[in-house]
Amino acid sequence: MQPSFARQDETVPETVPETVAEPPSARQQAVLDAVLGLMVEEGDQLTMDAVARRASCSKETLYKWFGDRDGLLTATVRWQASRVHAGRYAPNALDVTALRESLQDFAATWLEVIASDTSVALNRLAIGHAGSRKSNLGGIVLANGRFAIGERVKPVLEAGRAAGLLAFDDTEAAFRTFIGLVGRDIQIRLLLGDALPLDAGEIRRDADRAVEQFLALYGRARTPTPPSREED
Amino acid sequence: MQPSFARQDETVPETVPETVAEPPSARQQAVLDAVLGLMVEEGDQLTMDAVARRASCSKETLYKWFGDRDGLLTATVRWQASRVHAGRYAPNALDVTALRESLQDFAATWLEVIASDTSVALNRLAIGHAGSRKSNLGGIVLANGRFAIGERVKPVLEAGRAAGLLAFDDTEAAFRTFIGLVGRDIQIRLLLGDALPLDAGEIRRDADRAVEQFLALYGRARTPTPPSREED
DNA sequence: GCAGTACCGTACCGTACGGTACGGCGCGTC
DNA sequence: GACGCGCCGTACCGTACGGTACGGTACTGC
CATH class of the missing domain: 1.10.10.60 (Homeodomain-like)
Known part of the structure; x- marks a missing residue:
C-alpha cells in the first residue's frame, strides 16, 4: 500500500x-x-x-x-x-519590443501545450477524477499548469510595469485577462472533443493577436502597433 | 435496444x-x-x-x-x-448604453451558468466521455452550450456594428474575444476542482469588467467610460 | 370480474477491472 | 555455482456495475 x-x-x-x-x-x-x-x-x-x-x-x-x-x-x-517546465520568458533589456516578444513567446508556447494531445488527454483524466473525492489529480494539474505558468509570467508583467510600459494594479487580474485573451474557448472546446484545427501558423497568429489586444488594454506607452490586427 | x-x-x-x-x-x-x-x-x-x-x-x-x-x-x-435556453439579449433601441447592458446581461448570465454545480458536473461527464468513441456527449454540450450562445450573442454584436458602435470584420473572432474576456480561466479551474469563490457580486464585477475591456478593444464611438475599471 | 399493460422492486448473470499470488528467469554477490 | 533479488508473465480472486428476467401491483378498458 x-x-x-x-x-x-x-x-x-x-x-x-x-x-x-x-x-x-x-x-x-x-x-x-x-x-x-x-x-x-x-x-x-x-x-x-x-x-x-x-x-x-x-x-x-x-x-x-x-x-x-x-x-x-x-x-x-x-x-x-x-x-x-522549460523556457523562461523574462527578458533582460526591457523595451516594448522585448516585452511584446516575451509575451508572444509565452502565448504561443502555452497554446501549443494546451492544444497537444497529451495535455488534452491529461486534463480529461484529471477532470474526470475531480468529481470524486481522493487523490486530486485536478489540483496537481492546476498547480503545475495554470498556477506555475502564472508565476513565470507575472514577473514579466511586473517588469513591464516597472519599466513604465504597462499599467495595472492587480497583477493576478492582469494575468488572468491575458490568459483569457490567449486561450479564449480553445481549451474547453478541445476537451469536449471539438476538432478545432490549430496548426503552427494559427497558433502564431492567435498569440500575436492576443498580445496586441492585451497591450491595447494595459499598455501605457503609445506602442507602434505592428503589422496588422486580426480584424479591421 | x-x-x-x-x-x-x-x-x-x-x-x-x-x-x-x-x-x-x-x-x-x-x-x-x-x-x-x-x-x-x-x-x-x-x-x-x-x-x-x-x-x-x-x-x-x-x-x-x-x-x-x-x-x-x-x-x-x-x-x-x-x-x-432562455433569455434573449437583443435590445431594440441600440445606443451605447443598451449595447453595454445587453452584453453585461449576457456575460453575467453565462458566468452564472458555467459556475453552477450542474454545469460543472455535466461538463465533467461530457469531457470524460469525449475521450472514448461512441455517443459524443461533448458534441451535444458544445452545440447547446458554447455554440448556441454564440448564435444568440453574435446578432447583438452585429447590431452594434450596424449602429456604428462596434468595429470588427469577423463576428466569430470578436465573439471569441468576448468569451475569452468573460470566462478567462474560470471554467477550466472549476472543472479541475479549484475552489474559486464566485458569488453574485463577483460575477457582476467580472461581467462589467469584461464588457468594458471588450468595448475598449472593439468600440468605435468614444463611449463615456463608466464608473471604474477594475484596475488603475 | 378479467385481460392487458405499465411499472416497481429485486434477484440474477456476465464481464471487466483493480488488486494479489506465484512460478520462472536473468543478474548480481559471495 | 549457489543463493538472493528484482522483475516478467500469467493465473487468479473479489467486486462493482451494465444489462436482463421475473414476480407483484395498480390501473384501464371491456
Whole structure:
C-alpha cells in the first residue's frame, strides 16, 4: 500500500519515503510514458493490464512502484508536468519590443501545450477524477499548469510595469485577462472533443493577436502597433 | 435496444421513433432530474442502480425508456440544455448604453451558468466521455452550450456594428474575444476542482469588467467610460 | 370480474477491472 | 555455482456495475 519511488536496487538502502515522489528511475519513466501514450491513444481504456502490457512489465511491479492506480496516475501527471517546465520568458533589456516578444513567446508556447494531445488527454483524466473525492489529480494539474505558468509570467508583467510600459494594479487580474485573451474557448472546446484545427501558423497568429489586444488594454506607452490586427 | 421517448400510455400509438428525442414526459423529466442531482452530489458514482433508487423506478424502465446508459446520459444532457435556453439579449433601441447592458446581461448570465454545480458536473461527464468513441456527449454540450450562445450573442454584436458602435470584420473572432474576456480561466479551474469563490457580486464585477475591456478593444464611438475599471 | 399493460422492486448473470499470488528467469554477490 | 533479488508473465480472486428476467401491483378498458 505504501508507494515508493526509490528503486531498491540503487544506492538508497531503506529510506522508505512516505507517499511523496522521488524522481522516477529510467525504467519508471518508460512506464509513465507508456501510460501517457495509452491515455492519448485509448483515452478511456486506461487499465492496469493495458499499462503493464504496453510497458512490458508485470502488474505486481506497477503496484510495488506506485501503490495503486491513483498513485500511478498521480506519478504520470507529475512526470508530464516535470517535462513541460522549460523556457523562461523574462527578458533582460526591457523595451516594448522585448516585452511584446516575451509575451508572444509565452502565448504561443502555452497554446501549443494546451492544444497537444497529451495535455488534452491529461486534463480529461484529471477532470474526470475531480468529481470524486481522493487523490486530486485536478489540483496537481492546476498547480503545475495554470498556477506555475502564472508565476513565470507575472514577473514579466511586473517588469513591464516597472519599466513604465504597462499599467495595472492587480497583477493576478492582469494575468488572468491575458490568459483569457490567449486561450479564449480553445481549451474547453478541445476537451469536449471539438476538432478545432490549430496548426503552427494559427497558433502564431492567435498569440500575436492576443498580445496586441492585451497591450491595447494595459499598455501605457503609445506602442507602434505592428503589422496588422486580426480584424479591421 | 431501441430507445424511445414516447410513453406508451399516452396518445401516441405505435410511432416507434428511431433514436431521436421526443420531449420527455413528466415522469421521465423527474428521472432526468434525479440523474442531474446524482451527478452533482456523487460525481463519479453515477450508476444505473443509484439512478433507479433515487428516482424510485426500476432499472428495467430506465432501459426501456432510454435504451442504455449512454442514452440516459444523452437525454439528461439534452434535458438540461433545454432548460437553459432562455433569455434573449437583443435590445431594440441600440445606443451605447443598451449595447453595454445587453452584453453585461449576457456575460453575467453565462458566468452564472458555467459556475453552477450542474454545469460543472455535466461538463465533467461530457469531457470524460469525449475521450472514448461512441455517443459524443461533448458534441451535444458544445452545440447547446458554447455554440448556441454564440448564435444568440453574435446578432447583438452585429447590431452594434450596424449602429456604428462596434468595429470588427469577423463576428466569430470578436465573439471569441468576448468569451475569452468573460470566462478567462474560470471554467477550466472549476472543472479541475479549484475552489474559486464566485458569488453574485463577483460575477457582476467580472461581467462589467469584461464588457468594458471588450468595448475598449472593439468600440468605435468614444463611449463615456463608466464608473471604474477594475484596475488603475 | 378479467385481460392487458405499465411499472416497481429485486434477484440474477456476465464481464471487466483493480488488486494479489506465484512460478520462472536473468543478474548480481559471495 | 549457489543463493538472493528484482522483475516478467500469467493465473487468479473479489467486486462493482451494465444489462436482463421475473414476480407483484395498480390501473384501464371491456
